[in-house]
Structure formats: C-alpha cells, structure tokens
Amino acid sequence: MGKRLIPAEPAEIHDVQLRDALEERYLAYALSTIMHRALPDARDGLKPVHRRILYGMRLLRLDPGSAFKKSAKIVGDVMGSFHPHGDQAIYDAMVRLAQDFASRYPLVDGQGNFGNIDGDNPAAYRYTEARMTDVARLLLEGIDEDAVEFRPNYDGQTREPVVLPGGFPNLLANGAQGIAVGMATAIPPHNAAELCDAALHLIDKPDATSKSLLRWVKGPDFPTGGIIIDSKESITEAYMTGRGAFRTRAKWNQEEGARGTWVIVVTEIPWLVQKSRLIEKIAELLNEKKLPLVGDIRDESAEDIRVVIEPKSRNVDPELVMESLFKLTELESRISLNLNVLIKGKIPKVVGLAECLREWLDHLRDVLLRRSAYRKAQIEHRLEVLGGYLIAYLNIDKVIKIIRTEDEPKPALMKAFKLTEVQAEAILNMRLRSLRKLEEMEIRTEDKNLRAELKGINAVLGSEARQWEKVAEQVRTVRDMFGPKTPLGKRRTVFADAPEHDLAALEESLVEREPVTVVLSDKGWVRTLKGHVEDLSSLSFKTNDKLGFAFFAETTSKLLLFATNGKFYSLDVAKLPGGRGHGEPIRLFIDMEQDAAIVSLFVNTGGRKFLIASHEGQGFIVNEDDCVGTTRKGKQVLNVEMPNEAKAIVTVAGDQVAVIGTNHKMVIFPLDQVPEMARGRGVRLQKYKDAGLSDVAVFDSKAGLTWKDSAGREQGLRWKDLSDWRGNRADAGRLAHGLPKSNRFGRTI
Template identity: 65%
Template sequence: MGKRLLPPGSGDGDHIEPVDLKKALEERYLAYALSTIMHRALPDVRDGLKPVHRRIMHAMRLLRLNPDQGFAKCARIVGEVMGKFHPHGDQSIYDALVRLAQDFAVRYPLVDGQGNFGNIDGDNAAAMRYTEARMTEVSVALLEGITEDAVDYRPTYNEEDEEPVVLPGAFPNLLANGSSGIAVGMATSIPPHNAAELCTAALHLIDHPDASVDDLVSREPGDGLVQGPDFPTGGIIIDSRASILEAYETGRGSFRVRARYSVEDQGRGTWNIVVTEIPYQVQKARLIEKIAELLVARKLPLLEDIRDESAEDIRLVLVPKSRTVDPGLLMESLFKLTELESRFPLNMNVLSRGKVPNVLSLKSVLQEWLEHRKEVLVRRSKHRLAEIERRLEILAGYLIAYLNLDEVIRIIREEDEPKQVMMARWSLTDIQAEAILNMRLRALRKLEELEIRKEHDALSSEKDEIERLLASDEKQWKTIAWQVHKVRRDFGPEESPDVGKRRTTFADAPDHDLNDIQNAMIEKEPVTVVISEKGWLRAMKGHLNDHSLFGFKEGDGLKLAFHAQTTDKILVFTTGGKFYTIGVDRLPGGRGHGEPIRIIVDMENDQDIVTAFVHDPARKLLLVSTEGNGFVVPEPDVVANTRKGKQVMNVKLPDEAKLCLPVTGDHVAIVGDNRKLLVFALSEIPEMTRGKGVRLQRYKDGGVLDIKLFAMADGLSWQDSAERTFVRSREELLEWIGNRAAAGRMVPKGFPRTGKFGG
C-alpha cells in the first residue's frame, strides 16, 4: 500500500468543529493587538524603552561594551540580540540600534557609534558589518543595579535564557529621549526633553507630592523646571505657556517648532537669510527639494534661490528676490508652505506600570518613574542586606575558627568527616563549616583575624544603615532625591555643557497680517479679469483696454472686464443674493475661453452673476433687489472663505438680487420700471451684515430699473443716448426729493429713454 496522503480519519468529516467566525476573529485580532501594544509599539513608562531597545541594552551589557571598553561590530550585537532575545529580523534590530546612536534623532544617545550611522539628510547608515558600537553613560545609568535583583526577569522567547522585564532606569529616559510608535488602535508620540529640567521637576515632586502640573512647568526661564520639549536639532517653539501647560495636563497636544534663522548682511544693502537649525525629524535634503519645487512652481515670489552650505552644522542660505523684501514676510511664507515650521504631536500613551496602556500627564509620568526608582532602591537594598547577612555568617564562622585554630586543624587532619564534627562542636551552620574547610593556609596569618574583625564591624554598621533605610519611607525618598541630584549633575549643563545645555528655545510668533503673508506667496502681476454673459471666467495678462481683443464661444459675449493684480481677490455677487470670493491667482489664464464659474465655486444652476469687482476692505456696498428692497453692508462682511459662498441678501423667487454698488455721496436716486424717480438721503438705508433689507421705493407693479448714489452738493447727473451729460441741482430736484419707500414722480425732461442713469 502506498503512502497515505490524507491524515487518519479524514474524509468522513466527523472531526470538523464549527467555529463562530466573529468570535474567532475577535480573539485572534485581540491577541495580535495586545502583542503589538505590549511587545512592540508602546514604551514602558518606567524606563522609556520598547522591548527591542531594552534587549539591545541588555545584550550590550552582556557583551561588556561599557563606555570605557572597546567597540564591537554592530553585526555581533545584532546577532546576539536576535539569537537570544528578539525573534525578529536583523534589519529591524539594526535600525533600532542605529537610531539610538544618532545625535540628531535622540536627545541623549544610548549608543556610542563608530562609523557611518546616517545623517540628517535622511541617508542610511552603513551595513552592520562595517559599523561598531558600545554603550554611553546614559545606558550605564539605565542599567545601574541590574545585577542586584533590582528588576524582575522573564524567560526569553525560546526559554533558554532570561531577560529583564524592565531596566532599573536611573535616567528619566521616557521624557528625556521621547518615543513614537503606532500600535493597533492607539499610538504614542512623546518629544524629547531636557534631563536636568526633568530631574528638577522630579525633585520638586518628591518634596511636594501634591504638586500640580502647573507647579512642574516653568514660569520663568531661570527656575529650572520643565519649559517644554528640548529637541536634539534645536529650533524654536512658538506656543504659549498656556497651550504647553494644557498639553502636559491632558497628555495630548502638539508643539509648533520653527527653524532658527538669522539675517546675514552681504554689504551694499544686500542680505541673505541663513537657517542654522531645522525642526526635529525633518530631513534636510527633502526640505531643500520641496523649497526648490516651490521656487520652480513660482509659489515663492520673494525668494530667488536656496543653497545648502552645510558641513558638520546646518547652514541653508536663502537668497531674496531683492533687497527691499521684508525678511520676516519671506520667512513667514516659507513657514506656511514648507517644513521649516512643523508641528510635533504629543500623545503620552505609554504602558503604565508596564501593563496598562494609558495616556498620562507630565506629573503621572514623573510619579511613576519615581515609584519605580523607589521599588528598585528597596529591591537593591534587600539584595545587599541578604549579601551582607551571608557574608557576616561566614565571617562569624571564620572568627570561631581563629579562636580555636589548633583544634580546627586537628579535626581536619584526624576526623573522617570533619565538617559534621565541627558543626556539632561549635554549632556552626553548613555554610560556615564549608567556608572554614575552603580556607587557604596563607589565610591563617595573625593579621587576617584583624582584617576579618574590621570587615565584620563595617558590614554590621552597613546592615544597620540598610535596615533603617528599609524601615523609613522618608529615608528612602531622601536617597532617591540624592540619586536624582546625581543624574542632574552628570547630565546637566554644568558637568556636560555640550549635552546638557538646552537647545530648543521659546518665542512668540511675530504678528504679520495674514493677507500680507498670502500675498507674499503669490507673484504680483497685472491682469485683466474677463467675465462672459454665460459666466465663463479668465484672467488675461496685463491691463488691457481694448475689449474687442477678447474672444468668446458662439452665442456668448462680454459681460464684465476690469483690471486687477494676481494678489487681489474678486467678489462675485449673484442673483440669489450670495457672494463668492475668488483669488485672482486661481483664475484660469487667458488662453482659450477660461472656465465656467460653477467649476471654481459651488454656484446654483438657477442663479446668474449680477456683478463682480476687486475686493476693497475699506468700502461699503449697497445691495438692491428687483422688488426694491435694499441695505448697506461693509465689504469685509461679504467675503466668503469657502466654495459654498456667503448668503448676504435674503431673496425669494420671483424676487432676485439686482444691483450692487459701492457706497459714495450722501443721497440715493432710484428709478423704477414705471419711470418714476425718487431721491432720498442715504442715511435712511440701514447698515446690516445680512438680511432682506428695507423698501427703497414703492411700486404697484414692476420693480427697480436703476439706482445711483451721489453727493447732493454736486447734483444728480445722467447721460442720454447721445452721451450728453445732464446735471440737476437740489433746487431742480425738489419735487422728486422725498422719504424712503415713497412712490416718487415721473422722471424729469431729458431723462434717457432706457430709464438708466448711464455714465
């Protein structure tokens, strides 16, 4: 019989178990989510490390790569980590190792690298067979006491070895170096901070356990408390203390970081801007590429050129278009469009007590770190106590041996089982008897007895000291405060100014008018805006006065043409009483017939354009509907920020918005379809931001035909069909002057047949 291809019992279908798919997926996805959250993406609040980093530190300690020892190949370290502790790809381990060595990625590097470990341009590190590494002093602080039962161990993935669950963490690593990671359904993002400031805040918390987050955040630069993030690449944070405080209280927020720049005088009135620090985690090469792209696309009209003159330090030279450019405006436009300003998120989602993912405040993070330090102190003290007790037991045995030296020698020489005899004779313990039997002959000198007595006394006093420490909560916190002081001294600006000094500073963002910044991003050029009868828009280059040059589609013609600049905004008023705002730079060019307005903004199909003009915030407008209602509105109030436009005049069909005029003079002349004219004071029309308006003239039937605003001192003028101008003074207009909403009288002699005022 040939080999069976099917397992025994297959084919009859009896062994198949039905599984609820929803339940199975929930269980399996939850297991995956939990593993990602706990063992990959979120750092532990106590030592600020994810498992991969912790395993790298542990492996480097086992390889004895201390700061005062030589370097080892990174391939060796990665092999050790992968083979014993971390069952993942070597590339992921090496990437994590490289990042711990990059001084532009980590505020206090945990790895001292030798060789090419990448750069701020985003270039990769050399392969792990070429690079070498060892630990830094920060790593030593994180591992301090690990051999003294300071932390729990757990079996490694193949259960052949053990690894620490968490490191003792004498250094406030979580906040000092920050962390970022994306788990399942949650993420974490913590910026780096200044270690000296964190230690000061922790000491304040030890002295005042009830302190609020407000008490831990700096009020003035000299108080040494936490001012805010301190990025390895420097930069300037432009958030207020209030928003920084809120972020630290809730554990969620963000920080706006800007590049640091200075204006360099080039002589003869010319200057360049030199950028010396860029925001954290921005790749310099990518940043320059983006600015170059914007230059080509003519989105940065104030900038002429960008040069990268960086060596060890960053030096980006920005050349302005001309010496008259305002450096502040140039930089504001760059901050708006490029990563010279970036937002770094804060989401302090960490494994609280190493078990529960939780978003913590600044105070909670420091509190949990201090609680961990206390636990480490107690465990190390107990471990030391057990060691002392073991040693004291042996020393007591030695002293008995010295007092009865001749007898001990006799027993060892003559008895078959000297150990049992000695234990019975002097009530020795097994350990004491074993120690006596293992003594060397040279240790029998008289001096040795003195040494043992000395050691016994010293250990006894140390034992008393530790017992007092373990019995007193106050003494424990005093010891922790001393340890934190030491960390602040070692990693603060006094002992190591290169690393300890704050790099990121704080400033308020300069106030520039938003319109100025907007305009700084658009190249200013004269154009002629052309609007056709059917609502097609375009912008022709230059200020054109000969309208016969404009071509239109068949059945379409010119409705409006006016001069503008590319930095202007145009307001479009429709029959539905809506205003739309369109930037002239967004209008299609003069080639072809342009685009229909309905593509540019969301305008209803049953509405038409009444008029369009260049926005002037200083003006007021008079809006009039067909039925003769109207009101005055300040022009800034009609600007719409979205494609949907802004409803300003409320009209219901068959009534429609009919006229929109800039307000001038002090009187209004209105004429209806019935050729009746009414003149009244402009002050009778109310000013509103939105509404139906008030009645301007009364009609039996028909509506408004035309309206004119004028100054009574200059008189009312109109033009007839032969383009002759007529002017009527106040005296000549007396019979037409009345109150708003009157019917008016038939137009005077010489008034145009069209019923419109003309010029």
Template identity: 60%
Template sequence: MGKPFEPPTDRDGIENVDLKAALEERYLAYALSTIMHRALPDARDGLKPVHRRILHAMRLLKLDPGNGYKKCARVVGDVIGKYHPHGDTAVYDALVRLAQDFAQRYPLVDGQGNFGNIDGDNAAAQRYTECRMTEVARLLLDGMEEDAVDFRPNYDGQEEEPVVLPAAFPNLLANGSQGIAVGMATSIPPHNAAELCDAALYLITHPAATSEQLTNFVKGPDFPTGGIVIDSAASIAEAYRTGRGGFRVRARWTREDLGRGTWAVVVTEIPYGVPKARLIEKMAELLQERKLPLLADVRDESAEDVRVVLEPRSRTVDPVILMESLFRLTELESRIPLNMNVLVGGQVPRVIGLAEALREWLDHRRVVLQRRSRHRLDQIERRLEILGGLLIVYLDLDRVIQIIREEDEPKAELMRVFQLTELQANAILDTRLRSLRKLEEMALKRELDALTREKADLDALLGSESQQWTSIARQIRAVRKTYGPETAIGRRRTTLENPPDTTGIDFSEAMVEREPITVIVSQKGWIRALKSHVADLSGVQFKGDDALKLSFPTETTAKILVLASNGKVFTLEAARLPGGRGFGDPLRLMVDLDEGSEIVTAWAHRPGVRLLFATSDGRGFVTPADGLVANTRKGRQLVALDDPATTTHCVEVGAGDHVAACGENRLLVVFPLAEVPEMARGKGVRLQRYREGGLATLSVFKLAEGLTWPDSAGRTRTVAGEELAKWVGHRGTVGVMAPRGFPKSSRA
C-alpha cells in the first residue's frame, strides 16, 4: 500500500480553503458586483454605472448640446480608459441605445451618423459616428460642478467618477430601464415626463399620496414607438402599487380604402422593443404556413415612419377579426413586463411602487438643492471675506502701496497693519494696479451688497423645508414646461384604449381556412381527415385488421367531440387532424384516454344542439352540446358511472319529443323526452329497467311521424304513431317485445 494522503501544511506555502465556503464567498461577491455596478439602475437618477460614466466622460469632453460633435470612438475610449474597464463594444452599444429615439423616450445622446433603426439593423462602427449630449442629459448633469453629488475613485484610483448624477429630470421612469442581475432582474417601461412632473408636484403637496392616487396623473407607460395599451385602469393601478405586473401593447392600425370595395390595413405604430423586420418576417412565415387564412399579403412600405400594409384574403373579411387574429398570433401585440427592482439609496436592491420611485427622486433633488446651496454659500462667504479686505485697503491705498514697495514681507505687514486674514492679504497682493480706481471701489460695494442679500436668501432656504420644496417645485415646473404635452417631444405617443368586444367571435374558426373534410374513425381508434366530402369510403385503406367505425362530413373550422366509454368527452380541432394520405393517428396520442376505455363515437360540434347520453345499465340524461367543449387533453368528465357500467350512446335530440330504448333482451319502451332531465353532468335517471343485459339501442323521434329504423336488408321501416301505442309508457319500465326487424344494436 502507498503512503496515506496527508493534507499540505503551512510549511509548504499552501493554505487550506474549504471549497464550499470559497465558492459561496466568491459567488456572493460576483452577485453583489453585478447587482450594484452593472445591472440595476439607481432609483435617484435612473442610470446604470455604464450610462453614468458615458455622460460624465461626455461632460468632461465638453460635448454640451450647443457645442460640436465628437467621434463616438473618442468617448468610448475615455470611458473604458478612465472609468469602465470592460470591452469597447459593450460601452458603444450602451451609448448607441442612449441615442436611439425608438429605444429611448427622451434620448440622452444626440447622434450624428448611422445609429441603427427600428428594423433591428446595427449602428455603424464607432469610428464613423459622432455624438454630443441632449438637453435631457444636461439636466441630469446640472450641478455637477457645484458639489451636488459625491465622487468616488475609479477602478485604478487615478480618476474620480460620480456616485450618482444630480438628475433634474425624472429619468428612472421617463426612460425606463432593463437589466438582468444574479437572482433578480429589472424591467421599467418609459413614461411621459410631463405626467411624471405632475405626479411629483402632487406628491410634494401631498406627501402621503399613494400610487393609486398618482395614477390620476401617470395614466400608464408612454413608449417612444407609440402603440395602444389595452389593460384596464384597475390592473395598471395594481401594477404601479406593487411595482410588478405588465402591460399589453398593441400596434396602431387604420383601415385604408383602396376603391371599388377593396381595402387594406395600414399599421403605423408597432409595440415597443419589437424589431420591425423580425415582425414582418414572422408574419410572412405564418402566411406561408397557412396559419393566417384571413391575410393575403404583408408589405413593408416604411420610410422615415412606420407603414406596414396588410392585405386581406377577400374584401368580405372583417378588419377587426383580421387584426384580432394577428394580435393573437404575432408580435403586433406584445406584453411589456413591469418589475421596478432598483437600487434604493444606491445600496439596497428593492422592488418599489410608483409613489416610492417618485419619492426617491424628490428626496434626491432636495439633497442636491441643499448641497448646491451650501456650496454656493461657501463661495459667497469666501468672496465676502475678500471684498471686506479690499474695501478696507481702499480707505488707505497710499499706505498699502508703501508697504508693498518697502517691506520685505508685505503680506505679514498688511495683515498686521490692517488686521487682515491671510486670504484677504493674498487677494490684495493679487490685485492689479488698474483696478485701484474709485469706480472699482463702487463696484465692490455693489457686489458686496448683492452677495450679502444672496447669502441671507440661502440661509433662509437652508433653514426652511417648505422653501426647499417650493424651489424644487419651481424646477420641476420648468422641466414640465420644456417637455409638456404641447411640445413635439412631450406629446403622449401611447394611448390607453379598451380593446374591441370579441366575445361572440370564434377565433379558432376565424384563423383556419374553411375547407370541407370527411372525418374517419377506425375500429381501433385511429382518426384522420379526408379532403372534401367523400360519400364512397369503399376505397379507404386501414392498417392491418382495422376497419371503419364511423365517418361524417364537416369543415376544417369545426371542433370534433369524442365520447369515451368512461364518460369523458374530448375536444379536437378539425384543422389539426392528420391528413388522409396515411392511416391517421391514434386518438390516444391526442387525448388523455384512460387505460381500458374505448372510443364510443365522435361527431362535429354544432352550437345550440342538445344531446341525449345513455349508459350500458340504462341510465341517461340530456345536456347542451355547448357545455361539452374542453380546451385540454384531459377532456371533460360528463357521465358518472357505477362499475361496471360504461357510456354507450349519444343521440342528438333535435326536434324529437319521444325516446325509444331497447334492451339486449329485445324489449322496447317508448316514453316522452320531457321525462328525461337536462343536466350538465351526472348519472342521469333510469331510462329502462333490465333483469339481465343492458341497453342495446336508443333513438329520439317525433311520435307523430313514427319510429323509423333500417332493417338488415338495408330498407327503411317505420312504425306509425298510432301503431306504437302498446310500446308507449314511462321511463324506467321494462318494455314490450320489439317489432319484427328492429335492429339489435346501436351505439350512436
């Protein structure tokens, strides 16, 4: 045997680390880094670190809205070199998105060149494009040079970057944000800035306002690509209250007359975040696969604006049904999630509601106001100190000049003679000779008076919370005026509307091309659909020793109901049945049929029909066919059975008024249909009583027209109403021997 394993000791220079603890520690560090420094936006300025660094770098490059453009490569280089040690592609992609007016409701970057388009095409390389900041970005940065926010060292400690921006614009909700972190994600759609300002002003005067109350101002998201939000006001209010939910957004369309009764649908706005090229490509694929039977063609006639033309299959198509079918199958309707998971205070990731999001922004604006005021106050106090010294020396300029000319240490002598501070003495020594005029003295006195008044105003502002909120409200009103509904950029683009009432429309039928078919079910439970209505089925082939069980004509738009011996009714879409070229598919693969159960019958569903169901032990009831349609593979349990009974018959009631039931003992009873109750499900009532055996045949007919059946020779025989007198009785009786030639068995 070899030497037993001994863990390395410290003398080997190796440290023993528990793998589980090391993985937990490192993964936690990675998760926190992703959450804090990459994926989640700050609730105060609505930016992620990469966006904040881009704007900070553009500010240092003096790319203000009124200045010229610079190459994007220059900006990206500064960002990755100074602040963001990641790939240039990631930084450029973030910069491009900030410039796209179809991605940002209020773009932060003014781009020149190819910055991509709504079709999903990529932007040109960064060496070809140029950029500068927009007015919105300037508002976000306003006050940076006035100590409005804290700075922190960059990744290598040689530069400083802002922890958060002053954010004079409600960017978190106005532009929204998307991000995926470790174990959490965020998705905030864009909103209208004017509505956010109105809600913020209301929140200032009503600090306890709830998210539900603020929805009186913020009606819903406002996407840069427009569209229509079709959610109810209650669901929107609940989403804003909890910070979680979603919005259903539809494309905006109009019906355009082309003359002579023809028309087309023109889509002018598509849902947010959906590339137009992908949308049209998917629609073309569905059209080719014949899954859009109401649509004949789709064309993209877009130029600067969106114009997608949809041609109907025929002029008789209802445009509302056409669009509703497209909304169900394509990205013309999409769901925009709401998950307001943000960094609160720049530290804690939390899901917040509308009111808390605006409160975080307002509280941040108050901190910025206080910091800028204190910064200005410090500047004023420093200037007042200098002005005080200058005014002192103006009283004896000759003495000042003499001291400067004759003394070896003029600063110290000035401080001693005139009782000046070091700051004042330095200011005097730095004063130019041409400034020593009487006019300058008067200007200094005016400046002193103005700064004194400004200092008093700032002291009053810092000492009064109400004055601070008044000042903040004034700033917000200015933003609202700039981005109000009367401006081109501030006008609401997304409307909130109720969708058309489509409760009476069967879309499963509307979205399938109507064609005649013949449904065939074999003895072993295989089903298929032959094209057109086929009367002669003698040439139909079956697998092995299988044979025809039943067939019926219908259309591809129909629903096929299948009755099983266990009392369940299953629903199949006729359009999805296998074609008639092969042997079809087993029904057991299409529905969840219990082991040991068999297929009793199948038929095409027709609304409004009433059906009589019966079991082998002679029980039955009537039920409406409309309640049998099920949307799942499990079907609908209709008949409750007592073991060993099975479900054996399903007969359409139609205009019949009497029921004929015949047992395996050849005894026949006829009774009024009114004696059979109508039920949604259950065991039913006794139709006929047996000493042995069970129910063999069942039919519903009009007594006045007589009972009709085919005999063994294929001829039709009828027993008139008056001749049926000896068989007419009540349900639950044994019955009388059936007439000659009456069939021995009928299962449907």
C-alpha cells in the first residue's frame, strides 16, 4: 500500500487591500519598463538590450576586423547569459544596430540580408553573420580595466556591466526611440564631430548654455539625409527645453529630358520612412485624383534612392508639384525630439543639449578615474614583483638553495631577504626558463618606466584640470575619427527655409480641375453637378423649395456668398457636395446667423469692384479682394443693424448708377458720386419716406440701361430717354414707368 499523504499546514494568509496590491505591482511594472526597457542611459546612450548585445559580442571576441560569427550564436549567448526575453526581440534590436539607414553610426557590422529601406524583413538569424564596428569598440574600450561597475546577471551565474565605458557620444549620435509607462523618449541622430566640438567647448566653459552649443550642433543629422526646414528659433527652443520637433523633407532635383520635358528625382527621403510604403501612398493618391499635377511615379532605386515623379504637364511649376506632395505624403515628415533619458542610470528626466553632453563628459571622467586607479594598482603590484625579482637575481644561488632545502620555502625566503608575500609568491611561481631573462638592467629599465607611468597617473588622479585634459584628448580623437572629411562623419542632412508659396495655388494644385455647375436652392441647399449643365429643368428640389442660383464654375474655384447681415463668406467648390440628391445646407460650410439670408452667390475671380447697398438705401463701392475672408464666420463689409439689411450687390461696369426703390421710384446719377471703401455703412444712394431700396444697377451711359421683364426678355432705354430720372445721389427719384413691377433689374454678377 502507498503512503498516506498528510496535508501540509496552510501558509499564513495576509489581508491586503486590492487598491494597494494593484498600485504596488503596477508601480513595479512601470519602473521596470522605464529603467530596463524603454529609456536609454544618458552616459552610453544604450538600452539594456543593446548593451547586452555589445557585451555578448565582446565576450565572443567579435572585434572589428575579426571573423564574422553567426547571428544565431550571438543571440543565443546573449539570451542565455544576459537577456532572457526572447530571441526575436534580441535579433530585432541587433538588426537595427546594423542598418545604416536606421542608425547614423552602426554599432554592428552585418553580413547577409539585414533588411532594407523599403521595409523588407531581414533574413532569419541562422542565415546572417555579424561583428562589432569601430564605434562599438569605442563604447566598450576599457571595460576590462574596471572602467564601469558590474552587477550579477538575471540568474546570478555571471556578471554584466551596468553601463558601458561610452567613449563615443552615442546617445545623441545614434539617437533612441522608446515608449515607457507614462513617458516616452524620441532622440534623433546627430553628427558625432559636431557633438565632440560642442563637448570640447563645454569642457572649456562648463557653464555654457544649450543655446551657445548650437554654434556647433546645427541640428539632427539623419542617416538618410533630407532637408530640415525649421527656423533657427524653433530649433534653439527644442534644444534648450529638450522637447520639440523637426520638419524634414525629401531632397529632390529637376532633371531635363528630351523636347522640353522634365521629371523630378527624389534622392533622399526622411528618416524612418519606408520607401515602398511611401510610393504606395503616392500611387493611391494618384488613383484617387488627389494629385492633379502628378502624372506618374516610379522607383528606379538601386543601392541609392532614386524615385522619379513625372508631372502631368511640362508647364506646371516643379516647386508646386513638390509642395502638393509634401502636404499629402511622408516626403515631409515631422520627427520629434523628446530628450527623456536616465540620469546616472536611475532618474528619468527631460534634459537640454548642454545637460545631455555634460552627463556624457562626466561619465568619461569617471571612467578615466576608474581606469587610472586600476592601472595604478597594476603598476604598484608589478613594481612590488620587480623588486622581488631584483633581489632574486642578485641572490639567485641562495634563493635556489632555500627552495631546494626548505620544506616551507615561502616564509624562509620572506625572512631571509625581507620579502613581501607577493614577492615571495612571484619568485616561487617563476618558471625556470625565466631565469635567463632575469637581467638586472632589464628589471631596472622596466621599473623606471613603470615609475614614470605611475607618476603621470598620480598627477592625473590628483588634478581635476589634468583629468579634463585627458578627457578632451579622448574627445578630440573621436572627432578626428569621425570628422567631416570622413565618409561616415560627413554631414548628410542640410538646412533650408521652407519656400513661400501662394496658399491658394497650393490648394488648387491638390484638386483635379474639372468643370462643374453650382446649384443653390431658394432655401439654401447647395450641390454641384458635373460639367457645365445648361438645362436645369429636370432638377428636383425638396418640397416647397425651388432654384435660387445656378452658375458655371470649376472644382478649383472659390465662391463668395453675400448675406443680408452685410457679411461675405468664402467657400471652396471642391468641398461642396456633388452627385445626386438635393445637396446639403450651405450653413454646414459657413457660420451664418439664423436670421440672415443669402443675397448673392458667385465665383470669386478677384480684381473686380462691386456696388453694395442696404434696404435703407445706403451703399458704397468695394474691391472684390477686400471681401474675401479666411474664417467660417465671414468678413463684415457692409455695416447694417436690424431691421435694416443688405439688399443688393452688382458689378461695377460703367459710369452711371440706377437705383430703384420698393415705391417704384428710380433715380440715376454718376458713379463717381459713390465712394470706394473697404468697410462701412456707406452713403445715401436714394431718399425714401415709407419705402426702401429694391435693386441697383451700374451701366454705361453710351449703351443705356437694360433690364429683364417678367418673361425674361431683355428690355432697355437709351441715355436720352432716361433724362426724367437723371439726378444726383440721395434724390428721391421719379416713378419708373415701363420698368418691371418687381422693381428688379434682373442683373447677376
């Protein structure tokens, strides 16, 4: 029979508030994400996964110039010893370090398919190989000389560096992207030589501000080049506060073809933009007819980027073509700056440029002190050993005799020659073949050289000024390695001002130019019909509604609406509803008061002059360009107060003005009696007692006055026949015999 199982004593149970338990656990998760995953260390500019990859490659002796090793081997060692978070996460991070279009100064030298700028995936890690670059070697230099602290790895079986020695300004040079809990970081790449120059200035003047450092650090330097079009003021603000963004545009040029044709060739695109996705987006916009200036696009890229854009017509402005593309595609990209980093590896903080470089320089000094102390201890130990060797050389026979005869030779040697334990141990561990090397001159020469080196180290350790001299020397070496004349160090991103373009022309370039007919019903429902439709008899309207205005326009046209409140409203034809149906209320596109009605709607052609008038008979001449507003609320031009309202608008084309009132009286007077204004109440045009203005007309005295009768037929009177009504502005006028009883001239703009 089997043994009977006795239940174990239940563990002690503690009551914990759910809120407290959740807060504690979520805070632990947040801290882990911030410190061990998302934010880079300000000192070496690395996140833990990148640091572990580089240290793992160091242990595998994958130095620059050495043989490549399989990426699978690297990933396996890093995962097994330092980073137990999945092989794909490690490989993805390593691939990014090797991509020269993603990293400004790659830390990994890859062999095989490591992906491309089109966004294609890299080959699996069993197919690719890698080793470190010179930049990675600089970051690791001195790690075997106690340059940095080490801590136990995740399982305590080995140790890993808390931070790398960081002999390269990696944080700003390569940048970083990361999203933590409640915070994020976004650091674009910069030019290493510029950073070194700024750091050298910071060594000379420790109190230098971020603004003063911009003399050297002009702005980001992306691996894919491009053009930054931000103002110097906004760039300065970004580096002073540690937060901002950079508008980056693709680099392009115009190539002439045969018989006057030309194409646009894009040679550089913004950082982190996938070329294939960019071209797909442009092709979609072409199919949707949102890029009327562009005829075709094709990718002729090989190793270098070459995206060819053909215009629809050789007569269009290439600048305008590109502006339309910048507005709608990722050919212009906004790259964020959020200098949120871990200070001393522990405190997340948003810093400016000066503080960022100061953290790096302080770290270099700490590394220098640690390496100097380590070397000092090595030299002192070696000097002690050399002292023992010298004694052994001078007394070699006696030493050999003691070793041969004594059961415990170590204490005997120490007693006979007053040796230290280290010296005695060194003599006893010496191989016989070394006896021939024990020459007094060699020992004394090495001793002298080591003492001279020790003196220099002590001088450095004892003087802060000497320490900064050494750091500056190290920074200069890095600057020379990646100077502007080197292929890797040459600046790739340039700066320029955004070209000024007519916004109206730009908006027009984004719309396909097609003829349309604008239809506005009596109750304010607007729609557009394709083409110029002459016969509108078949149009249907809502119940109790009818045709108000109809006129020809184009999809790129701008409209002006004149309302009874004396305001002009601007509308884009492209934004009006098309297709079948009754359209939509025009009030959806403008903020017009409910008690206001439409006086007129027409195409804004610019440059014309209008005579506008109110019901009380006041008016003036206004330039069409002064009527165009930029907001939905419209632009007040004719000042009216209820119950008075704007009543009429007519194009100024002639030398005489005819005004007719609701009392059927008309007066005609010279146009020059009406002033031109940009805004106001105007002057009295006709005098009324118990009536108001009904309509106005401007005509040429040579041609006479014309109007339309109730049947729509054209009627008119010659100038000599109008003598009964000719007078001056503000006259009451005389009854208009023969004119329509509607008191309207039937004129439209």
